[in-house]
Amino acid sequence: MAQELREFIINIVATKEGHLGASLGVVELTIALHYVFNTPDDILVWDVGHQAYGHKILTGRKEIFHTNRQLGGVSGFPKRSESEYDTFGVGHSSTAISAALGMAIASKLKGEIDKQHIAVVGDASIASGMAFEALNHAGVTNTNLLIILNDNAIGIDPSVGALKNYFTKVKLDGAKEADNIFEALNFNYSGPIDGHNLDLIISELERLKNVPGPKVLHLITTKGKGLRQAEENQVTYHAPGKFDALTGDLAPKSTELQSPKFQDVFGKTLVELASQNKKIIGITPAMPTGSSLKFMMDAFPERAFDVGIAEQHAVTFAAGMVTQGFSVFCNIYSTFLQRAYDQVIHDVCLQKIPVIFCLDRAGIVGEDGPTHHGIFDLAYLNCIPNLIIFAPRNETELRNIMFTAQQGLDLPIFIRYPRGRGKILDWQKPFKNIEIGKAEIIKKGEEIAVLTIGTVADNTVEAIEALHFSLQKKISLIDLRFLKPLDESLLHQVFKKHKAIITIEDGTIIGGLGTSVVAFAASNGYKNSIEILGIPDIFPDQGTISELQEIAGISSEKIKQTLQRYL
Known part of the structure; x- marks a missing residue:
């Protein structure tokens, strides 16, 4: 079953892209957790969650997993609205212990004494301050909390710090009670054990089910397990893009000269x-x-x-x-x-x-x-x-x-x-100073002023160029560059000269560039028509950047449509 699950993950990620190494490394653990515990009644929380592909596939999402990370598809991370097995939404690290402890104490208050609560945390995540805060609290509670320490010595890049050195020492010397950090924090510690030995993991989880109080099981795993290249090149194969599912080789890079990331x-x-x-x-x-x-x-x-x-x-x-x-x-x-x-x-x-x-x-x-x-x-x-x-x-x-x-x-x-690439091939030009708070006029027009910040100016230029030449002449385009301090002297000129102002940003409509421009207009008594384009008051879903910009109304096509309304 472990082999079948690994092959399924490899085949999907090879063509659809996504996070690979982390999920391959916890295949045996994932199977064991769902075998031993009565999920979702027993609560399983994955820290960060990019290692939860196997979990998703085993909990009713195998048939739709090919939509992973696509618009309208399966999320690349555990998501409460997606499945009752996804008990807590994650994506940023080091939250799992706090969430699982909150659930465990809630279960205790409700009298659910047999309910189990498991947090799966990596060695890089457990070194974070929030994880330590949770460990410090959990150690003085008598709750059914089991922390699985998935120790593979790497997050996205290799783990760093004194705790990483401690885990290395534990692996080499074994965990002596006298120098065990988890025992010192009041946890029942067991391990380290081989995280790819399914029988051993199952027997240890069965034993720990009946051990009262907070517990830590230390597993040693290999990130990328089961795909040679992913084991040997763990940084690249964390999220490798497209690759050959049979050979494991990355898709050949384009030989075409590309602008830099x-x-x-x-x-x-x-x-x-x-x-x-x-x-x-x-x-x-x-x-x-x-x-x-x-x-x-x-x-x-x-x-x-x-x-x-x-x-x-x-x-x-x-x-x-x-x-x-x-x-x-x-x-x-x-x-x-x-x-x-x-x-x-x-x-x-x-x-x-x-x-x-x-x-x-x-x-x-x-x-x-x-x-x-x-x-x-x-x-x-x-x-x-x-x-x-x-x-x-x-x-x-x-x-x-x-x-x-x-x-x-x-x-x-x-x-x-x-994220991603720019558009200039010859970018390593001699340095020039930038005057703080100074905007830049890209194009002068007479009727409408478009104010942008950042790379969304590219979409705006495309939108203007798609209009008839006679309409293009009516539009000014200003790259404000600085949200703070605003170039107020230029803004005065803009408001005096143009009847309508459109602001465009790839940030939230509330509180960003548009908000500042409206506040400027109000404080200076300007009555111009102002429209704010940006991210609406929602959490945008996953999808390609172009798909999501289209939905938000800041793609070149949507900006063109907005301009046409005013023209």
């Missing part, structure tokens, strides 16, 4: 700047490959830090270094900066500490869906004093704002850019 523009530019400026530091929470900070880690290992899944720590760690005269680039995915919101306010902005934040995967990210869309950053940053918000329209702008920022700013700056 924004993450690589960040990574290579940082190395270029760091080679000239010895004060530059790079920090990322567990995303060195995804953010391309890996380039800096290879070139200047003593000045680049992967702090593990610890966004809160990353932000305040960066702030501490800046106070000592360093120029710190802290690269965090937009959706993960949400996890460090208090640190942004209390430890950075309140004290005017000029950390340079690079927010990767801003805007709609596509198939990973609602847990990963970076659509809230413009709004959640906009309301905080003492900061600068910049969204580059293209790769050159990203390069130049990084160059500008490392020369020294008085305030922290948040630079947001999207």
Whole structure:
């Protein structure tokens, strides 16, 4: 059965794409958990959830699993609205122990004394602060809580930190009670055991069912188990894209010259700047490959830090270094900066500490869906004093704002850019300074002004170019670039000259660019017609970026239709 499940996952992901290595690594565990426990009455919570493909396939979704991560299809992560077996929605790491503990204490209050609660957590996730908070609480409760520590020494990139070193020591020396961190926190610890020995896992789970109180079962697994390439190249095969299901080989890369990924523009530019400026530091929470900070880690290992899944720590760690005269680039995915919101306010902005934040995967990210869309950053940053918000329209702008920022700013700056590739092949041009708070006029017209921020300007240019030439002349296009500070002098000119204003952003309509422009108009007594295009007040589902932009009304076609209404 394990072999059949592995083959099914490999065959689907080979053609439909998605997360691969994590699910292959827990096939035996997944089968054992559903065999031993009476799910969904017994509650099973998967941390992060990209390893739950086998779980989904075994719980009634085999026939529709080919729709995984597609618009209207199966979510790539556990989702409560999708199945009663998905007991808690996940997508960001380190939440499973807290959720399962809440469920376990609720069961106790309801008198459900035989109900079991299982949280499956990876060795990278359990090192996060939130997981430790939950362990600290769980250790003093007498609940039916079982934590499965799925230890494969890797998250997306290899695990880091003192806890990783501890787990390595446990694997080599065995877990002596005297130096066992879980025993010290009041957990009944067992393991480490082979996470691919189905009989052994089943017998251990059967035993632990009858052990009272909080428990930890430590499993040693291999990420990508059952596909040679996925075992040997675990970083690439975390989410490999399309590959040959029979051989395991990745689909051949296009030989056509491609414009760079924004993450690589960040990574290579940082190395270029760091080679000239010895004060530059790079920090990322567990995303060195995804953010391309890996380039800096290879070139200047003593000045680049992967702090593990610890966004809160990353932000305040960066702030501490800046106070000592360093120029710190802290690269965090937009959706993960949400996890460090208090640190942004209390430890950075309140004290005017000029950390340079690079927010990767801003805007709609596509198939990973609602847990990963970076659509809230413009709004959640906009309301905080003492900061600068910049969204580059293209790769050159990203390069130049990084160059500008490392020369020294008085305030922290948040630079947001999207997942995927830009459009400029020859992007490594000489650096130029960018004037803070200065917008850029792309096109001048007489009747309608379109105000954009970031790469959504590309869709807008396409929309304008699709109109008749006589209509194009009526449209002005301004790339505001900075949400904070706004270029108010240019906005005065825009409102005085044009009868209608359209704002376009790949962030939420509430709280972002459109909100700021409307507030500007109101405070200055302008009566122009204003329309805001952006992400409506919903959590967008998964789908391709183009599909989701079309639904939100910010695709080039939908922008063209909006312009035609005004023209």
